[in-house]
Amino acid sequence: MTTTPGGLELRTARPSDLDQIGTLLVERGEEPDALDHRLVVEGELGWDACAVVVDGDRVVSTATLLDETVRVGDVVLLAGQVELVATDSGYEGRGLVRALMGWAHDRSRDRGHLVQVMIGIPYFYRLFGYEYAIDIPRARALRESPSPGSGTGEPASAHRDAPAGSVLREATTADIPALVALQEAAQAPYDVAMPHPEERWRWLLAHEGSTMRVLERDGIVVASARTGPPDEGLLIAEAAAADTAAAHDLLDALRGLGEPLTIVHRPLTTPGRAWADLLEPGGTDATQYYARLERPELALDALRPVLTARLRAAGLGRDVVISTFGRHYRLPWTTDAGLGPVEVGGPMQAPGVAKGAGVAPDRLPALLLGQFGIQGLERLYPDVYAPDAEFFGALFPPVTADLLTYYLPW
Numbered sequence: 001m002t003t004t005p006g007g008l009e010l011r012t013a014r015p016s017d018l019d020q021i022g023t024l025l026v027e028r029g030e031e032p033d034a035l036d037h038r039l040v041v042e043g044e045l046g047w048d049a050c051a052v053v054v055d056g057d058r059v060v061s062t063a064t065l066l067d068e069t070v071r072v073g074d075v076v077l078l079a080g081q082v083e084l085v086a087t088d089s090g091y092e093g094r095g096l097v098r099a100l101m102g103w104a105h106d107r108s109r110d111r112g113h114l115v116q117v118m119i120g121i122p123y124f125y126r127l128f129g130y131e132y133a134i135d136i137p138r139a140r141a142l143r144e145s146p147s148p149g150s151g152t153g154e155p156a157s158a159h160r161d162a163p164a165g166s167v168l169r170e171a172t173t174a175d176i177p178a179l180v181a182l183q184e185a186a187q188a189p190y191d192v193a194m195p196h197p198e199e200r201w202r203w204l205l206a207h208e209g210s211t212m213r214v215l216e217r218d219g220i221v222v223a224s225a226r227t228g229p230p231d232e233g234l235l236i237a238e239a240a241a242a243d244t245a246a247a248h249d250l251l252d253a254l255r256g257l258g259e260p261l262t263i264v265h266r267p268l269t270t271p272g273r274a275w276a277d278l279l280e281p282g283g284t285d286a287t288q289y290y291a292r293l294e295r296p297e298l299a300l301d302a303l304r305p306v307l308t309a310r311l312r313a314a315g316l317g318r319d320v321v322i323s324t325f326g327r328h329y330r331l332p333w334t335t336d337a338g339l340g341p342v343e344v345g346g347p348m349q350a351p352g353v354a355k356g357a358g359v360a361p362d363r364l365p366a367l368l369l370g371q372f373g374i375q376g377l378e379r380l381y382p383d384v385y386a387p388d389a390e391f392f393g394a395l396f397p398p399v400t401a402d403l404l405t406y407y408l409p410w
């Protein structure tokens, strides 16, 4: 238990708080949030994953920390995601969420998380060490065009049943191994991927905020998608398919639901490639996941195999120096082992002298996980620069990312 600056108690949530937390989340958020919260605390993560601020017996603020993993190349980083955040409107502006974010980040550190990622309200989470880092793919309307799967020339929006031999149905827990396998294949081409953890699949099947659907061909699951609640059309996300034919069949079956479709485009997946020409352009305003790196040295250290492999693939190899100006990180190079353990040093204003790069600390998440690479970031921010363009361009290229989160992109 700790005390917030205003003298209220911050503590781990308990089963007796369940109804009050649910009520608070629904009042300040969405109707399905109460069930989402219950699934988390009554599942494997348990009550320790949630904290509350109480005024006497009254729950006035809450936050939950989910466990995630983020794969970068073939390195898997443990990660945390803060979710289900709300403060009672009578208690806003007293630093309660600031205190809960402190709790969440302490817990995240204790659980060995090297990074935190989240979707959240604009700007707010930058106050707690997050920065926009990874593009969120946009939902794009399905064009009124003939379906390549049908060859009938019907408009895309026409009602059409699933193709013969195929059945679209809601997924059950028995489908989880097939769902996991489809998403593993869908995410394999991405440099950075965050899958749904094992237990999340059960929550997603039980919750009300979205519906997981599978397409069976001759009794075998060959494609899947997650749909949002019907709301002037149907949002299709997380689409995955075993092959191109299954992707087209999935789209035909989804059209058969009789709603106009908008599709979260995942360009490197089988459905993404099969459907790309059928989608209207996406919005051009920026939407990004937040990411937070509290101890960059641990993330850099964990990523040494990936960084070493990038340098070797480019036929390069020497010590790496990255200065975040207030401190710097050196990774010594040896021919046999590649990049060695990270050494942390003090302020370094002119990293170019050490053949190093300068990267403002708040740009590190985008550098490691984002689509710009160091050269893109250099063009955007005066406090990112790498004098040796060939070396640092090979070390920090633009990366592709695909993150599966509890909440759907929009």
Ligand SMILES: CC(C)(COP(=O)(O)OP(=O)(O)OC[C@H]1O[C@@H](n2cnc3c(N)ncnc32)[C@H](O)[C@@H]1OP(=O)(O)O)[C@@H](O)C(=O)NCCC(=O)NCCS
Pocket: 028, 029, 061, 085, 086, 087, 088, 091, 092, 093, 094, 095, 096, 097, 098, 099, 119, 120, 121, 122, 123, 124, 127
């Ligand atoms: C947004 C919300 C969680 C903030 O809770 P809170 O307990 O009032 O937040 P805090 O008092 O701890 O605010 C921390 C800081 O954020 C600032 N802040 C508060 N709300 C903000 C907002 N919506 N946008 C930007 N900054 C905000 C505060 O001024 C404070 O700044 P400071 O520490 O520099 O003084 C709360 O207003 C809420 O529940 N809103 C509705 C639900 C929601 O949007 N949840 C987030 C889902 S991702």
